[in-house]
Amino acid sequence: MRMITFFLIGLTVHVVFFVSIFDIYFTSPLVHGMTPQVTPLGPPASRLVLVVGDGLRADSLFTLLPNGSSRAPYLRSVIEQRGTWGVSHTRVPTESRPGHVALIAGFYEDVSAVAKGWKENPVEFDSVFNESRHTWCWGSPDILPMFAKGASGDHVYTHTYPAQEEDFASTDASRLDSWVFNQVKSLFQSAKFNSSLKESLLEDKNVFFLHLLGIDTNGHAHRPMSQEYLENIALVDTGVAELVSVVEEFFGYDGRTAYVFTSDHGMTNWGSHGAGHPSETLTPLVVWGAGVQSAHRVTEAQPYNDVYLQGAELVLLADIAPLMASLIGVPIPVNSVGVLPLLYLNNSEQFKAESMYANAIQVLEQFKVQRHSALLLLIITLIISLCRSLISHALEGLVYYHTYDRFFLGCSVVLGFVGWTSYVVVVILKTHASLNRHPSLLKQVRVLCMCVTAAITVFLLIQRSPVTYYIYCLLPVPVWYSVLKESATLTDLIRSAPSLPLWKCFGYFLLVALGIELLVVSFFHRAMLTVGLAVLSLWPFLSGLYGKSKFRSVSWFLGCLCLAAFPLMPVVGREPNIHLVTCAGLLTLFTSACYLWSSGRRAPLHLSDKQQFVAQMLHVAVCAYVPSLTHSSLQQKQGLPLLNQIISWTTLASSMLVPLLSSTRLFHRLLSIFLSLTATYLLLSTGSEALFPPVLSWLMFVWINIEQEAMLAQGVSGRQELSTIDFSANIDITKIRQLKLDDIRRSYFFVFFIITAFFGTGNIASINSFDPASVYCFLTVFNPFIMGGLMMWKVIIPFIIVMCTFETIQVATQLSSRSWICTECSFSTCHFFFLVQDYGSWLDIGTSISHYVIVMSMTIFLMLLSVVTHIFTSQRLVLWRRTKMHFP
Known part of the structure; x- marks a missing residue:
C-alpha cells in the first residue's frame, strides 16, 4: 500500500511539473484586438x-x-x-x-x-x-x-x-x-x-x-x-x-x-x-x-x-x-x-x-x-x-x-524538483537503512509551511495570477513538508556517518554523478554514448570479475563495443539498405538457434515450447523477407502487396500477446519476447538499425549472467541458478535484503542502457524527419498519426528489451533498485528543464522537448512500466487445457 501511495504522489508531482513547460514555454504568441492597417493609396493590382x-x-x-x-x-x-x-x-x-x-x-x-x-x-x-x-x-x-x-x-x-x-x-x-x-x-x-x-x-x-x-x-x-x-x-x-x-x-x-x-x-x-x-x-x-x-x-x-x-x-x-x-x-x-x-x-x-x-x-x-x-x-x-x-x-x-513570468515560474518548479528528490532520498533511507528514530519537529514544520502557503497565496492574489500558477507555486510546499517532517532521519544519518565507508561511498557517488552528466551530454552529442559504452566495457576487468568468469567478461567487452558503433551512425539521412534488414533477420535466427541448442543440453524443452519457438523463428524469417519484397514491388511501381500488409499488421498486433503463450522460465520467456519484438522491428527497418535489437539483446543476456557473478563475488546468500528461475514464482523481492552500494551501480547501468536503447538508432528527430520507407510494409497512404505511431513503437521496442532485462535482474539479484533509479533520473530533470526552448528549428525545439519528456517520463512511468514488464514476463496465457476423462 505504501508503494502505491508513493507512486501516486510521484505521478501527480511529475505530471504537474511536466505540464508546466507548456504554460512557461509554449503559450501562443498571438494577441487580439489590433486595428487592421492598410495603405490609403490605391493598389496596383486587382x-x-x-x-x-x-x-x-x-x-x-x-x-x-x-x-x-x-x-x-x-x-x-x-x-x-x-x-x-x-x-x-x-x-x-x-x-x-x-x-x-x-x-x-x-x-x-x-x-x-x-x-x-x-x-x-x-x-x-x-x-x-x-x-x-x-x-x-x-x-x-x-x-x-x-x-x-x-x-x-x-x-x-x-x-x-x-x-x-x-x-x-x-x-x-x-x-x-x-x-x-x-x-x-x-x-x-x-x-x-x-x-x-x-x-x-x-x-x-x-x-x-x-x-x-x-x-x-x-x-x-x-x-x-x-x-x-x-x-x-x-x-x-x-x-x-x-x-x-x-x-x-x-x-x-x-x-x-x-x-x-x-x-x-x-x-x-x-x-x-x-x-x-x-x-x-x-x-x-x-x-x-x-x-x-x-x-x-x-x-x-x-x-x-x-x-x-x-x-x-x-x-x-x-x-x-x-x-x-x-x-x-x-x-x-x-x-x-x-x-x-x-x-x-x-x-x-x-x-x-x-x-x-x-x-x-x-x-x-x-x-x-x-x-x-x-x-x-x-x-x-x-x-x-x-x-x-x-x-x-x-x-x-x-x-x-x-516571457515575463518565465523566471519566477521556473524557480518554483526547480524548488519542487529539489524537494521531490530530497523526499525520495528520505524514503530510501527509511525503507532500506537501519537508522535510529528520534522525534521530529512536526509542529514547527507544520506552522512554517502554513505561513509560507499564506504568503504565496496573497502574493498570487495581488498579481491576479491564473489558477495554474497557484499549482506550480504551492505544490513545493507539501513536498518540502514531507521532507522536513522526516528531519530526524537525516539527523540519524549524519550521526551514523563515522561508521560508514565514507571514501567508498564518496567514490561511488562521484562516479555516478559523472555518469549522469555523461548521459546529459549524450542527449546533445550521441557519440558520448559510445564513450560511455567503451568505459562500461572495462567494468569486469576493473572490478575483478574477469578472474572469476573470463568468457562472460570478454562477451561483455565485445557486446559493449559492438553496441557502441550504433550511436556513431546517422539518425536521419541514411540510405535504405534492405540487405542489412535480411542480415539482421538471419542473425536473429542464428542466435536463437544457438540458445535453443545450448538450452536443450541443460534442460530439455517441453514439446509445446519447442513448437512455439520454431513457429516464432519461422515468423522472423518471413518478416525478414517481407521488407525486401515490399520495396521491390514499390520500385516497380506495383504498389504495396496486400499479403505483405496483412502479415505486417498481424505481426504488430500479436507482438505483445505471443510471448504470453510461452513458458515463464527465465530465458525461455526472454527468448520469446526477443523474437516477437524483433519481428516487428524488422518490418519497420530500412537499413543498419535492424541490427540494433540483436546486438542489444546479446549484451543484455550477458549482463544478466554477469550480475550473478557479481553477487557471488559479494557473498550474497540465496543466489539462484539462472536456468532454474521461474518468473511466475517471483515473490516480493523488496523485502529480501537491504541495499548495498553495488545496487546504485545496477540502477545506473539500467538508466544508461535505457538512454542507449532510446537514442541508439532513433529519437524524436528521426520521427520528425523520418524516411517514409520505414512504414511501407504497413501503409503507403500519407497518415501522420498512424505513421508517427509506428515510428514511435519502433523507438520503444529496444526500450522494452532493456526493461525486461532489468526485471530479470531484480529477480536474480533479490532486490529492487527502483528507488535509486528515481533519484538518479531526478538529478538530470532540473538540468533539462532550463534547456527547453521555444525558438530555433523544429529539430531543435522538438529535441529540447523530447529531452525533458524523456527524463520526466522515466520518473513518472518507471514504476508503472516495471509493473507492466512484470506482467509481461511472469504471466502466461493458456488457450486450452487438457482434461482427464473419468470412466465409471
Missing part, C-alpha cells in the same frame, strides 16, 4: 494568384541544365523578362503547415499546433485570405481547411482531393498538381455560363491559391534528385504557363493581376524536411505582374555555402504576406511579423512609404496590446529606416512580455 510548389528547393528551380536550358522554361522567361525573383527563407520548422501560415498569415506559428497534428488551428488567426474579398483555394486537405476555418465570414472557398490520394507508393504523384490546374481551368470555364460566379471573379481584392503537393510527395517517395521530382517541376511550369494564359484571357488582359510563385519549404537529399539545413530552408520566390518590378534580381541563385548565406539578402517567408496584401490593397494580417520587401514593388516612393508605414504600425499595434499601454511613437516623416527600427523594437517588446 487580384492575386499565389502558387505554392510544396517541397520545391531553390536550386532545383534555378539551376540550369548542362546544355544551358531550364527545366522550367516559362518561369525562367518570367525571371529574365518581366518579374522580380530571389530566394525566400522558410524559417524552421520546415513543415507544410508552419510554412503556409508564415506565408499567408505572416507569423511563425507556435509549436503547440503539433498537438493537433498541424491540421487544426490551436488559436484562430488572421490571414491574407481572410482580409480578401474572395479567395478560391485548390489543393491538399491537410492545408486548405485551416485558412477557411480561421476566416471570418464565408468568402474562402476550398476545393480538395481525397486524403488517400497522397500516396507515397503511387506511380506518379504529379497527378495531384494536374488535378489542381484542371480545377482552376474548370472554375473560369464555369464562370462564362454562371453570371453570379463571374460577377464575384470580376471584383477586386480577390485571391486565387494553388497548393501543389506533387513535388513534395515525389520528393519523399523518390528523393529530390530523382527523375520523378524533376519532371514534376517541369509539369508545374507548364501548368503555371497555362494558368496565366487562362487568367489573362478571362480578365481581358487588363494588366491588373499579380502573380507570386514560391514554396513552403525545401527538402534534403534523402527526402525529408523539418530541420534547418539550407536545402530545407531556401526556396524560390518569383513575383511578376501588376505592381511588381520587371526583370529584377534580388539575390544570386548559387550553390548552398556559408559565403552565400552570409552575403545574400534573403526574403523571409513571413515577409511575403505584407507584400501580397500591399499588391491588392487589403489590410496586412493583424498578427503578421513580416517586413514588406520594397525591392519587389514597382510603384511611387509615396506608395512604398505609405505601405511601409502601415507595416510598422501593424506590428506596433501588437506590441501595444501585449503590454496593455498606450505607447505610441509619433512618426512625423515617412522615413523607411525609422519604420524598420519601430518594427525591431516592437518585436523585442513582444518577446519580453511573452
Whole structure:
C-alpha cells in the first residue's frame, strides 16, 4: 500500500511539473484586438494568384541544365523578362503547415499546433485570405481547411482531393498538381455560363491559391534528385504557363493581376524536411505582374555555402504576406511579423512609404496590446529606416512580455524538483537503512509551511495570477513538508556517518554523478554514448570479475563495443539498405538457434515450447523477407502487396500477446519476447538499425549472467541458478535484503542502457524527419498519426528489451533498485528543464522537448512500466487445457 501511495504522489508531482513547460514555454504568441492597417493609396493590382510548389528547393528551380536550358522554361522567361525573383527563407520548422501560415498569415506559428497534428488551428488567426474579398483555394486537405476555418465570414472557398490520394507508393504523384490546374481551368470555364460566379471573379481584392503537393510527395517517395521530382517541376511550369494564359484571357488582359510563385519549404537529399539545413530552408520566390518590378534580381541563385548565406539578402517567408496584401490593397494580417520587401514593388516612393508605414504600425499595434499601454511613437516623416527600427523594437517588446513570468515560474518548479528528490532520498533511507528514530519537529514544520502557503497565496492574489500558477507555486510546499517532517532521519544519518565507508561511498557517488552528466551530454552529442559504452566495457576487468568468469567478461567487452558503433551512425539521412534488414533477420535466427541448442543440453524443452519457438523463428524469417519484397514491388511501381500488409499488421498486433503463450522460465520467456519484438522491428527497418535489437539483446543476456557473478563475488546468500528461475514464482523481492552500494551501480547501468536503447538508432528527430520507407510494409497512404505511431513503437521496442532485462535482474539479484533509479533520473530533470526552448528549428525545439519528456517520463512511468514488464514476463496465457476423462 505504501508503494502505491508513493507512486501516486510521484505521478501527480511529475505530471504537474511536466505540464508546466507548456504554460512557461509554449503559450501562443498571438494577441487580439489590433486595428487592421492598410495603405490609403490605391493598389496596383486587382487580384492575386499565389502558387505554392510544396517541397520545391531553390536550386532545383534555378539551376540550369548542362546544355544551358531550364527545366522550367516559362518561369525562367518570367525571371529574365518581366518579374522580380530571389530566394525566400522558410524559417524552421520546415513543415507544410508552419510554412503556409508564415506565408499567408505572416507569423511563425507556435509549436503547440503539433498537438493537433498541424491540421487544426490551436488559436484562430488572421490571414491574407481572410482580409480578401474572395479567395478560391485548390489543393491538399491537410492545408486548405485551416485558412477557411480561421476566416471570418464565408468568402474562402476550398476545393480538395481525397486524403488517400497522397500516396507515397503511387506511380506518379504529379497527378495531384494536374488535378489542381484542371480545377482552376474548370472554375473560369464555369464562370462564362454562371453570371453570379463571374460577377464575384470580376471584383477586386480577390485571391486565387494553388497548393501543389506533387513535388513534395515525389520528393519523399523518390528523393529530390530523382527523375520523378524533376519532371514534376517541369509539369508545374507548364501548368503555371497555362494558368496565366487562362487568367489573362478571362480578365481581358487588363494588366491588373499579380502573380507570386514560391514554396513552403525545401527538402534534403534523402527526402525529408523539418530541420534547418539550407536545402530545407531556401526556396524560390518569383513575383511578376501588376505592381511588381520587371526583370529584377534580388539575390544570386548559387550553390548552398556559408559565403552565400552570409552575403545574400534573403526574403523571409513571413515577409511575403505584407507584400501580397500591399499588391491588392487589403489590410496586412493583424498578427503578421513580416517586413514588406520594397525591392519587389514597382510603384511611387509615396506608395512604398505609405505601405511601409502601415507595416510598422501593424506590428506596433501588437506590441501595444501585449503590454496593455498606450505607447505610441509619433512618426512625423515617412522615413523607411525609422519604420524598420519601430518594427525591431516592437518585436523585442513582444518577446519580453511573452516571457515575463518565465523566471519566477521556473524557480518554483526547480524548488519542487529539489524537494521531490530530497523526499525520495528520505524514503530510501527509511525503507532500506537501519537508522535510529528520534522525534521530529512536526509542529514547527507544520506552522512554517502554513505561513509560507499564506504568503504565496496573497502574493498570487495581488498579481491576479491564473489558477495554474497557484499549482506550480504551492505544490513545493507539501513536498518540502514531507521532507522536513522526516528531519530526524537525516539527523540519524549524519550521526551514523563515522561508521560508514565514507571514501567508498564518496567514490561511488562521484562516479555516478559523472555518469549522469555523461548521459546529459549524450542527449546533445550521441557519440558520448559510445564513450560511455567503451568505459562500461572495462567494468569486469576493473572490478575483478574477469578472474572469476573470463568468457562472460570478454562477451561483455565485445557486446559493449559492438553496441557502441550504433550511436556513431546517422539518425536521419541514411540510405535504405534492405540487405542489412535480411542480415539482421538471419542473425536473429542464428542466435536463437544457438540458445535453443545450448538450452536443450541443460534442460530439455517441453514439446509445446519447442513448437512455439520454431513457429516464432519461422515468423522472423518471413518478416525478414517481407521488407525486401515490399520495396521491390514499390520500385516497380506495383504498389504495396496486400499479403505483405496483412502479415505486417498481424505481426504488430500479436507482438505483445505471443510471448504470453510461452513458458515463464527465465530465458525461455526472454527468448520469446526477443523474437516477437524483433519481428516487428524488422518490418519497420530500412537499413543498419535492424541490427540494433540483436546486438542489444546479446549484451543484455550477458549482463544478466554477469550480475550473478557479481553477487557471488559479494557473498550474497540465496543466489539462484539462472536456468532454474521461474518468473511466475517471483515473490516480493523488496523485502529480501537491504541495499548495498553495488545496487546504485545496477540502477545506473539500467538508466544508461535505457538512454542507449532510446537514442541508439532513433529519437524524436528521426520521427520528425523520418524516411517514409520505414512504414511501407504497413501503409503507403500519407497518415501522420498512424505513421508517427509506428515510428514511435519502433523507438520503444529496444526500450522494452532493456526493461525486461532489468526485471530479470531484480529477480536474480533479490532486490529492487527502483528507488535509486528515481533519484538518479531526478538529478538530470532540473538540468533539462532550463534547456527547453521555444525558438530555433523544429529539430531543435522538438529535441529540447523530447529531452525533458524523456527524463520526466522515466520518473513518472518507471514504476508503472516495471509493473507492466512484470506482467509481461511472469504471466502466461493458456488457450486450452487438457482434461482427464473419468470412466465409471
